[in-house]
Amino acid sequence: MLLLLAQASAAQFEPLKIAIHLSSDGNRCYAPGLVDAVHYFTGRLVDEVNRDGGIAGRKVMLTYFDDYESSEKTVENVRAAISDSATIAMVGLPSSTRGRAVFDALGGELKTSAMPFITEMSLDNIFSDWPSVFTMASSVRNELEVVQKSIVAGGYLRPAFVGVDNDLYSFALEDGMAAIPQGPPLVARLRVPVRDYRLAPDEVAQAATKIAASNPDIIVLSIHSGPSADLLKALGTLGVRAPVIVLLGRIALISDALGPGAYAGPLSQIAREGVPNVYSERLRRRIWRSPDQKWVFHDRIQPETPGWKDGTCKESEAALRELYDAGNSRAVGRGTQYRDNLKLIVETAQNLPKGLSVPELREQIGAKLRSFVEGRHVLKGLWRDLAFTTSRTAADDTLLLTKEASEAGIVLSPVQYQRINGELLESHTLYTSIDLVSLSHIDTNDQSFDAEFYLSIKSAGNELGIDDIDFTNAYRSQALGGKLLSVREIHGGDERASFPPGVKLYKISGKFLFEPELGRYPFDTQRFSISFQPKSTAKPFLVQPPAERQRITDLSVDGWQVLEQYVGADQDIIPTIGRSLSERRIVPFYKFNATWIAERISIDYYTRVVIPLGFILLVTYFSVFLPHARFESLMGIQVTALLSSIALYLALPKVDTDQATLSDKIFMITYAAVSMMIGLSILKDNLIAAESSALRTTVTFIQRVIFPIAVLVVMTGMLFLGYVPGQVSLSETFQRVLHVVQKP
Incomplete structure (x- = not known):
C-alpha cells in the first residue's frame, strides 16, 4: 500500500507530455527547415509555460515523432504516444491517407483514451466520430464547395479529373468533382x-490521350506538381489548352517545370500558403519586435543517410534560406501554426486545478477545445486567429490563385468566395498598386507622417472603387473629427x-499614424504603413499587389533611407451572434497595409551630439595632466564639461517616449564618466x-589609462548597438557556415 501511495505521489510530480507528429521527406536526404521551425517555436512556447508554473502544477515536456511519409511509422508513433501514461494531448499528423491508417488501427484506443488531438487532416469524415479530434486544416468539403462553385459560375460543361490511385484526399476530391450541385x-x-x-x-502518355479524347473545357488535377507538369506537357503537344485547377501540388513548381509555351491554358490552385506578394502582417510585426529570435531555418544535410554515398541524394541550393524567401516563409509559417495549435491546448489546460490525473486532464482539455467551435471562443495566434467549424475543422476561407499562360506571376483569382454564417458568398479581388510619391513631416512625438501616393485599382466587373476602401490609420482632425485625406480621381x-481598361487611378495625400519604436533613437528604423480594409462587409475584398520587382523602389525621404517595402495582410476571426441570441457565428475580416521600412540618417546627430560629446570627454581627459598647483583650474574645466554635456542634452529636441533611448544612454555614460573624473581628481x-604616494599613483593610472580605454570601449559599443540590424537574427551567418561544414 505504501509503495502504491509513493508511486502515485511521484506520478503527480512527473512532467506531462504533449506529442508532436511531423512528416519529413521519405528519402531523409535533408532535415527540413520546416521541421526545425516546428521544434523551435513549440519548444519556446513550452519553456514559457514551464516558467509560468506548467499545467496543473506539473512541468510540460514535448515528445516529437516523425513518420518520414510512412503509414506504418505513423501508426507506430501514434500508438507510442497514446500508450504513454503521461501524454495529455497530440498535435500534427499531416496526411489524410496516413491518418486513415491510424484511425483504422487505433480508433478504439483513441476513443477510449479521449485523447485531444489537433491533426492536419483535410478529410474530416475520418474523425467525425471522435469528439476530441480536430484539424488545423480546412476541410476538403470546404475546398470542394469553392471549386465546385467556381466551375459552375464559369459556365464549364465538360470537366475532367485526374487523381492518384492510392490517396484518400484525391479520392474525396474525385467524388466531389463527380457530384457538383447543379453542375456538369x-x-x-x-x-x-x-x-x-x-x-x-x-x-503520362495514356492519361494524356484519354483526356484529349474527352475534349474537356476544364481539367482538375490531384497528382502532385511533378506528374502534373509531365501530363500538361503531353496535353500541350496534343493541342489541349483547357483551364487547369491543381488541387494537389503547386502551380509555381508546375509552371517552372513546363517552361514557356509548353501549355497554353491558365493554371489555378487553392492558396494554401497565402496570397502571392503578400506577407503575414502579424508575423512581420513579431519579427520586427523580436529580432533576437531565430527566424531563418535552412534545410540541413543528414550525412548519415545512405543516399549521399550512393548518389541518390542530390545537393540543392534551395536548402539555404533567406529570411523572406518562399521556402523560409513556408517553414516559419508552419512552425508558428504548430505553435498556435499547441498554444490552444495550453490555453485550455493552464488554469486547470492541481492534482488532476492524466485521464481527467484529457477530458477537460477536449471539452474546452470544443468551446472553440463556431465562435464561442477565438484564440489570437501568432500566425492567425484560431477557431473551428461545427465539423471541427479550421475556420478558414478557401482562396483561389490563377496564373495565365502569358503572365509570369501568380495572383488571386478575380472572384473569391468567403464563408459567412455557413454560406459561401462571392467577394472580389482588388488588384492594387500603391506608388508612394513622398513621405514627409515624420513626427515621432505626434506619431504621424504625411504621405502622397498614387493608388491604382482594378476589380472584376469594375465593382470596387475608392468609396469602398477605408484607410484605417488616417489621422483624424481634432476639430472636425474627419480623416485628413485628400483624394483626386485621375481615371x-x-x-x-x-x-x-478597367484600371482606376487616384492621387491621395494625407496624414497617417504610426507606432514609433524609439529604443535605438537616433539610429532607429521605423515602419510607416498605409493601412486599409473594406469599408463595408457588404462589399468585402482581398488585395492582390504586384510583384516586388514591379514596385517603385527609388523613393527619397528627407532625413531617412528607405530599406524595403512590402504589402501585409491579417485576418481577424470575429465572433458574433447568429440568427438568434443563443447562436454564435464567426465572421472572417481582412485588413491590409502597404509598409515602408526606413532608417533614420544620423549624420546630423553625429555633428550635433557625438562629436561635441567627444570633445567634452577629450578636454576632461586632458585636464588631468594639469599640475597640482592648477587644481582649481582642473576642477573648473571638469565641472564645466559636466554642465556643457547637460546643456547639450537640454538643447536637443525632446523625444516623447516612456523608455530610455540610445541617445539618453550615451548622455548618461558621459555624465557618469565626467562625474567619476571629478571624484577621482x-x-x-x-x-x-595625506602623502599617500601608492594610492595617488593608482588614481593617476586610472585617470590617464583606464578612463580613456573604458570610455572608448563603452561609447563604441553603444554606437555599434545602434547599427546592429533589427530584422535578421545574428546567428544566420553561423548557420550558413554550419551548413557548409555538414556537407558530406
Whole structure:
C-alpha cells in the first residue's frame, strides 16, 4: 500500500507530455527547415509555460515523432504516444491517407483514451466520430464547395479529373468533382499510379490521350506538381489548352517545370500558403519586435543517410534560406501554426486545478477545445486567429490563385468566395498598386507622417472603387473629427487609350499614424504603413499587389533611407451572434497595409551630439595632466564639461517616449564618466595632502589609462548597438557556415 501511495505521489510530480507528429521527406536526404521551425517555436512556447508554473502544477515536456511519409511509422508513433501514461494531448499528423491508417488501427484506443488531438487532416469524415479530434486544416468539403462553385459560375460543361490511385484526399476530391450541385458530369475520370512523386512516361502518355479524347473545357488535377507538369506537357503537344485547377501540388513548381509555351491554358490552385506578394502582417510585426529570435531555418544535410554515398541524394541550393524567401516563409509559417495549435491546448489546460490525473486532464482539455467551435471562443495566434467549424475543422476561407499562360506571376483569382454564417458568398479581388510619391513631416512625438501616393485599382466587373476602401490609420482632425485625406480621381476606369481598361487611378495625400519604436533613437528604423480594409462587409475584398520587382523602389525621404517595402495582410476571426441570441457565428475580416521600412540618417546627430560629446570627454581627459598647483583650474574645466554635456542634452529636441533611448544612454555614460573624473581628481588632491604616494599613483593610472580605454570601449559599443540590424537574427551567418561544414 505504501509503495502504491509513493508511486502515485511521484506520478503527480512527473512532467506531462504533449506529442508532436511531423512528416519529413521519405528519402531523409535533408532535415527540413520546416521541421526545425516546428521544434523551435513549440519548444519556446513550452519553456514559457514551464516558467509560468506548467499545467496543473506539473512541468510540460514535448515528445516529437516523425513518420518520414510512412503509414506504418505513423501508426507506430501514434500508438507510442497514446500508450504513454503521461501524454495529455497530440498535435500534427499531416496526411489524410496516413491518418486513415491510424484511425483504422487505433480508433478504439483513441476513443477510449479521449485523447485531444489537433491533426492536419483535410478529410474530416475520418474523425467525425471522435469528439476530441480536430484539424488545423480546412476541410476538403470546404475546398470542394469553392471549386465546385467556381466551375459552375464559369459556365464549364465538360470537366475532367485526374487523381492518384492510392490517396484518400484525391479520392474525396474525385467524388466531389463527380457530384457538383447543379453542375456538369465528368467527361473523364482517371486514377494514375504516382509513386515517389513520379508518373511513368507510358502512364503520362495514356492519361494524356484519354483526356484529349474527352475534349474537356476544364481539367482538375490531384497528382502532385511533378506528374502534373509531365501530363500538361503531353496535353500541350496534343493541342489541349483547357483551364487547369491543381488541387494537389503547386502551380509555381508546375509552371517552372513546363517552361514557356509548353501549355497554353491558365493554371489555378487553392492558396494554401497565402496570397502571392503578400506577407503575414502579424508575423512581420513579431519579427520586427523580436529580432533576437531565430527566424531563418535552412534545410540541413543528414550525412548519415545512405543516399549521399550512393548518389541518390542530390545537393540543392534551395536548402539555404533567406529570411523572406518562399521556402523560409513556408517553414516559419508552419512552425508558428504548430505553435498556435499547441498554444490552444495550453490555453485550455493552464488554469486547470492541481492534482488532476492524466485521464481527467484529457477530458477537460477536449471539452474546452470544443468551446472553440463556431465562435464561442477565438484564440489570437501568432500566425492567425484560431477557431473551428461545427465539423471541427479550421475556420478558414478557401482562396483561389490563377496564373495565365502569358503572365509570369501568380495572383488571386478575380472572384473569391468567403464563408459567412455557413454560406459561401462571392467577394472580389482588388488588384492594387500603391506608388508612394513622398513621405514627409515624420513626427515621432505626434506619431504621424504625411504621405502622397498614387493608388491604382482594378476589380472584376469594375465593382470596387475608392468609396469602398477605408484607410484605417488616417489621422483624424481634432476639430472636425474627419480623416485628413485628400483624394483626386485621375481615371475612373472607363475605356481610354492612355489607360488600361478597367484600371482606376487616384492621387491621395494625407496624414497617417504610426507606432514609433524609439529604443535605438537616433539610429532607429521605423515602419510607416498605409493601412486599409473594406469599408463595408457588404462589399468585402482581398488585395492582390504586384510583384516586388514591379514596385517603385527609388523613393527619397528627407532625413531617412528607405530599406524595403512590402504589402501585409491579417485576418481577424470575429465572433458574433447568429440568427438568434443563443447562436454564435464567426465572421472572417481582412485588413491590409502597404509598409515602408526606413532608417533614420544620423549624420546630423553625429555633428550635433557625438562629436561635441567627444570633445567634452577629450578636454576632461586632458585636464588631468594639469599640475597640482592648477587644481582649481582642473576642477573648473571638469565641472564645466559636466554642465556643457547637460546643456547639450537640454538643447536637443525632446523625444516623447516612456523608455530610455540610445541617445539618453550615451548622455548618461558621459555624465557618469565626467562625474567619476571629478571624484577621482578630488580624491587625488586629498591623497597628496595625506602623502599617500601608492594610492595617488593608482588614481593617476586610472585617470590617464583606464578612463580613456573604458570610455572608448563603452561609447563604441553603444554606437555599434545602434547599427546592429533589427530584422535578421545574428546567428544566420553561423548557420550558413554550419551548413557548409555538414556537407558530406
